[in-house]
Amino acid sequence: MPVTVLLVDDEPLVRAGLRAVLEAQPDIEVVGEAADGAAVIPLVRRLRPDVVAMDVRMPLLDGIEATRALLRTVGAPPKILVVTTFENDEYVYGALRAGADGFLLKRARPAEIVHAVRLVAEGESLLFPASVRRLAAEYGDDGGNRAARAVLERARLTEREGEVLRLMARGLTNAEIAARLVVGTETVKTHVSAVLAKLGARDRTQAVIAAYESGFVAPG
Amino acid sequence: MPVTVLLVDDEPLVRAGLRAVLEAQPDIEVVGEAADGAAVIPLVRRLRPDVVAMDVRMPLLDGIEATRALLRTVGAPPKILVVTTFENDEYVYGALRAGADGFLLKRARPAEIVHAVRLVAEGESLLFPASVRRLAAEYGDDGGNRAARAVLERARLTEREGEVLRLMARGLTNAEIAARLVVGTETVKTHVSAVLAKLGARDRTQAVIAAYESGFVAPG
DNA sequence: GATCTCCTCCCCCGTGCGGGGGAGGCGGGC
DNA sequence: GCCCGCCTCCCCCGCACGGGGGAGGAGATC
Structure with missing residues (x-):
């Protein structure tokens, strides 16, 4: 059965774009749309999508609050893919801290968008491109160790994969x-x-960037 | 005419190793040796080497002080290549701040050592592997901009090359x-x-690492 | 016992990458 | 005038890289 997706974005144009890209795939189905975070919860309850592609910046209820609310109130919540325009969007950190599974740049190529949806649907995390570095800040000042472990967990890297990345x-x-x-x-x-694959990186260079940006390895 | 090199290291074994490696090259000539930083200045005055390969950790006068003294007292000073055992040697930062042109790991392969000597002789800087990140700290908290410019200057990257690296x-x-x-x-x-070439990186991955470690680009 | 994850190793294959050259145009400095 | 640094573009070439498969063994879990 196909991966079902709910689109949440206040701009119809963006929703249409995502729909076009995703529905071109035989194994992905867009089951609904919403224009604001406030409409998400009832829709999720009714449609039970596998993935919610959600804009961070929305009127009324933004992506962070919507994510938090979803995870708090819905049993077996869907995977949440945060959609953003800017790589360094402050909101993205909030959304990821709130429990989102990955994020997606609006300017990403269709293939990347499809890839991201499939990946989070399979339970993987998508941390790249990694504005997630501030994860480290959450974990106090004992250096990168706990932060690195946190990144490991979020990206679901195995121990060996972590060694290789290092x-x-x-x-x-x-x-x-x-x-x-x-x-x-x-x-x-x-x-x-x-x-x-797990970091959503295209080559080793991007993986290393993600390692730095996420705090998995620290300069110094 | 060949590149002339003065070796400064308290361990005879290291000096012998460097000599063997360098003299195997037709265009490189080892013109002298010293076992301590204190002996360097008169030797430099007398021998006028193109490059001084200098250990950082030495009794009496260490590589940092010797570098500083050389640059202060000798007109048209030689290029200074700091030799160290550890990648993260605290002393290395000091030496680079003191004006050294590059550094060299003792466990580097012969070809790399030769390459490094030729490079600094030609006036290039060798900042990789980049324990130079703390340059950023020198330049206050205005972010990576001044630090980036400093790295640019040190590595003698042109403006365009800097853009490409970014x-x-x-x-x-x-x-x-x-x-x-x-x-x-x-x-x-x-x-x-x-x-x-200027960063002493082998591939783009290492160049990106150097960019992060040097503070040329900052995580976030 | 069956299942699952993880680690290990193997095949084929296309291509982006990096080294080695060279070369022309353009600007500034000597 | 000349030279030199920088930017631009071109050639050839070898190889590490990354994607696509598959497969076996060890260990934990159920």
């Missing part, structure tokens, strides 16, 4: 990582691919 | 950077190569 963020090639971990390069490639 | 650090591919800057991909490749 080595990627030190500039090592797959072969060097393989030597360091005493495994085959094919194994490293597998882990790297998993890391890229 | 886009690399946002995860863009060469083609995307080319589109953004409205130039050909070949042009971008040229800039990228220049950035890699």
Whole structure:
């Protein structure tokens, strides 16, 4: 059965765009739309979507409050994909802290949007592009350790994948990582691919950026 | 004429190793050795080396003080390559602040060592692997702007190269950077190569790491 | 026992990347 | 005038990278 999606955005144009992009996929179905956060909860109760694609900035009830309300009041809540215009939107942090599963830039390419929806539907987190660095701030001043663990959990990286990401963020090639971990390069490639997928990164460079931006690795 | 090098390290073994590596090159000549920073200044006056490869941790006079003294007292001072065991050596920052032109890990491969010597001899800076992030701290809290400019100057990146590095650090591919800057991909490749060379980075991933570690781009 | 996750390793394949060259135009400085 | 730094674009070439599959073993869970 297809992935069902509810669109929440105050701009009809954006909703139409998302609908067009998503419905072009045989395995994704847009089951409803809402123009404001206040309308979300009853709609979710009725339509039971797998994913809610929700704008952060909306009149009446914004994406953060709507996310919080959804998670608090709905049993078995849908996955929440926060939609935003700006990479460094203050609201995004709030939404992620409120429990959103990922976020999506409005200027992302169709393929990326589809990818993001599928990913969160499968239970993965989408932290890239990572304005999530401030996660670190939440976790006090004991450095990046707890923050790193938090990122690990949010992105659902396995321990091994976390090790690989850390080595990627030190500039090592797959072969060097393989030597360091005493495994085959094919194994490293597998882990790297998993890391890229979970972080929503296109290549190792973006993964390293995400590692820095999320506080998974800290400068210094 | 060859590049002349003066070796300064309290461990004879290290000096011998550097000598062996460097003298294997037809265009590099080791013209002298010293076991402590205190002996450096007269030797430099006498030998006029192009490059001084200097350990940071030495008895009597360490690499930081020796660097400072060299730059203060010698007219047309040599390029100074700081040699260190650890990537995150506190002393390294001091040496770079004191005016050293680059640093070198003792565990670097011979080819890298040779490369570093040639590079600083040519007047380039070698900031990678970048424990230079704390440059940012020197420049107050006005964010990364002045720090970025400082890194630009230290690494002698041109304005265009700085732009390219910034886009690399946002995860863009060469083609995307080319589109953004409205130039050909070949042009971008040229800039990228220049950035890699000047930062001493092996690939774009390492360049991005250097950008973060140096404070050239800031998380957030 | 069956199922699941994780780690490990293997295949094929296209391509973006980076190194090696060279070259022309343009501006500023000597 | 000349030279030099910078930006621009071009060639060839090897390889690491990343996507697409598949598969076996260890360990935990049910």
